[in-house]
Amino acid sequence: MAYSEDHIALAAEYTLGTLDADERTQVETMMSVDKDYAALVQAWEFRLSVLNQMVGLVEPRPELWARIKAAIEAPRQQEQVVPEQTPPSAQTSDVASEDLTPPGAPVLEQELPANAERERPEQPTRPGALTGVPTVQAVNDNVEMLRLTAKARQWRMVANVMAALAAVLLAMIGVQVYRPELLPEGLRPKSRTQVAQVKAPAAQYVALLQKDGSSPAFILTVDAGSKNFTVRRVGAEPEPGKSYELWLVSDKLQRPRSLGVIGGNDFTTRPVLAAYDPDTVNRATFAVTLEPEGGSPTGVATGPIVFSGKLIETVPPAPAR
Structure with a gap:
């Protein structure tokens, strides 16, 4: 049968003898009607019986025996004193003083030997007894241990409940992420719609820079959106001490405008077309001249x-949406 922490503590304190009369009566009543509870009390007796061995015999102080001996010999010495002839007034005072002697004082017929104190038998000491051990402190420690055990059990139960709640919450999060259809409608995560703006690709233009319809020497690519152009070297051979320079020729301009020197690598990119309007760029002629280095x-x-x-x-260009 399972007992509460209070019943277990009562059984332990009953064994230690720290209960008051009403509590002891309560424990004894429970023991008489419940054999399991009686067995619980007996188990505590076995567990705490070691405390009995911690109580040692206490030797009385040496002067205590001397005081007892003096109290025994005092009446006998008074009987051995020979009374003197004293006036009536003195006798009256002696009688008054004798009346002060407490009645029933013991009279020792035979004087104790002088070495009576040395011949007193030593009181046996129980084997395993420890002297000077603070037994009250040991009892308090055991009671405190019982209380701490009860507290630890309560905190353990709280920790188990919190762990179970955390496991349930983690399971719900996992279901919401991977299998939301298993949840009720109110617990399902709401779907979110994100609108992404995608820029439409701009128009692309290409010019084959060649001479007399032969194979192209350069390929010019223009991005209408960024106004950047890229020149790719195809068949043009490098000239020692010379550089190829790209020009924009348009009837809207007073003279050709330089777009920069074409580099020695396969690709040359320039962002210089942003200074011109799209119509001028689309209708212009792109020319390459051979200039000094x-x-x-x-x-x-x-x-x-x-x-x-x-x-x-x-x-x-992509159609507008």
Whole structure:
């Protein structure tokens, strides 16, 4: 049978003898009607019986025996004193003093030997007894241990409940993420719609820069959205001490405008077309001249035009939505 912490504590304190009369009566009544509870009390007696061995015999102080001996010998010494002839007034005072002797005082017929104190038999000491041990402190420690055990059990139950709640919460989160259809409608996560704005691709233009319809020397690609152009070297051979320079030629401009020197790598990219409107760029002619190394020093074409071409739309702009 399972007992509460209070009943267990009562059984332990009954064994220690720290209960009052009413509580002891309560425990004894429970023991008489409940054999299991009586067995519980007996178990506590076995467990705490070691405390009996911690109580040692207490030797009386030496002067106590001397005081007892003096109290026994005092009446006998008074009997051995020979009374003297005293006046009536003195006798009256002696009688008064004798009346002060407490009645029933013991009279020792035979004087004890002088070594009576030394011949007193020593009181036996129980084996295993410990003297000077604070038994009250030991009892308090056992009671405190019982209370701490009860507290620890309560906290353990609280920890188990919290762990169970955490497990349930974790399971619900997992179901919401992976199998939301298993949950009731109110617990299902609401779907969120995100609108992503995708920029439509801009139109792409290509110009084949060549001479007399032969194979192209350069391929010019223009992005209408960013106004960047890329020149790819295809068949043009490098000239020692010379540089190829790209020009924009339009009837809207007073003179050709330099777009920079074409580098020695396979690809050259420039962002210089942003200064011109789209119509000018789309209708212009792109020409390549052979200039001194590093480009024209005056900003005006000085060498002959060796390659040229016009832009052709290859990718139309995406329709507006």
